[in-house]
Amino acid sequence: MVDSETIDTKVSDKKEEFNDEQEEEINDNNEETKEKRKNLGDGVINDLYASIDEFKEYIKNMQKNADRKYSEYKKSTVQTIDIDLIETKDAYHIKAAVPGVSKEDVMIEAGDNDLTIEANFNAYIDEFEEEAEVIASSIKSGKCVKTVRFENSLDLENITAKFTNGIVIINIPKLIIPKHKINVE
Incomplete structure (x- = not known):
């Protein structure tokens, strides 16, 4: 037990x-x-x-x-070209900034009362041969045009333009049309 x-x-x-x-x-x-x-x-x-x-x-x-x-x-x-425009008694004067553009790449055309400035700006990235990436871009590139319309007719035969260090100076004489007196009979 x-x-x-x-x-x-x-x-x-x-x-x-x-x-x-x-x-x-x-x-x-x-x-x-x-x-x-x-x-x-x-x-x-x-x-x-x-x-x-x-x-x-x-x-x-x-x-x-x-x-x-x-x-x-x-x-x-199409971007615009920066200009200064001055008027005197007998002429208009334009100073256009085209930095980095050669003289041959600037085109100027004038009409009866307007003038057009055109230039092609190359993008900075285009200068690189190896692959590159744009981080910031505020400088003009591509086709840039500025058209100025004037109050007076222009003396197209006497317009002059001078290119120096990326600046174009354009002198535009006003066309002076003499007034004629009309005899009333």
Whole structure:
């Protein structure tokens, strides 16, 4: 026969063994949960970094596309030439800035009461042989034109133009049409 003390000891040993197994299982579960949470957190952080990197790349591509379109727009539009216009009693005087343009690339045409100055400016990027990218561009490029309309008719035969260091000085005499008296009969 088994005495009750022996049974109590065996039960107690089994309880301890069971509690130890349970505690070990709980600890294992806790470790697994911690590992899953850590992996989940790492995944979220990695996804966040990847999203931020993708967003940065998207913004850079958008900026490059906008710069390219702006450059194409600048090339396709006609810009104006900067001038100073002075009027004296007998003539008009124009000082036109065409920096970086040779004398041969400046064209001037005059009509009865207007004058047009045209020049082609080369873009700075065109001077590079290797592949290059425009970061900023505010200097004129492409075809540039300035037309000035005058109040008086122009003496087309006596217009003069002089080119010096990227500046064109144009002297435009006014056409003086003498007035005639008409006798009334």
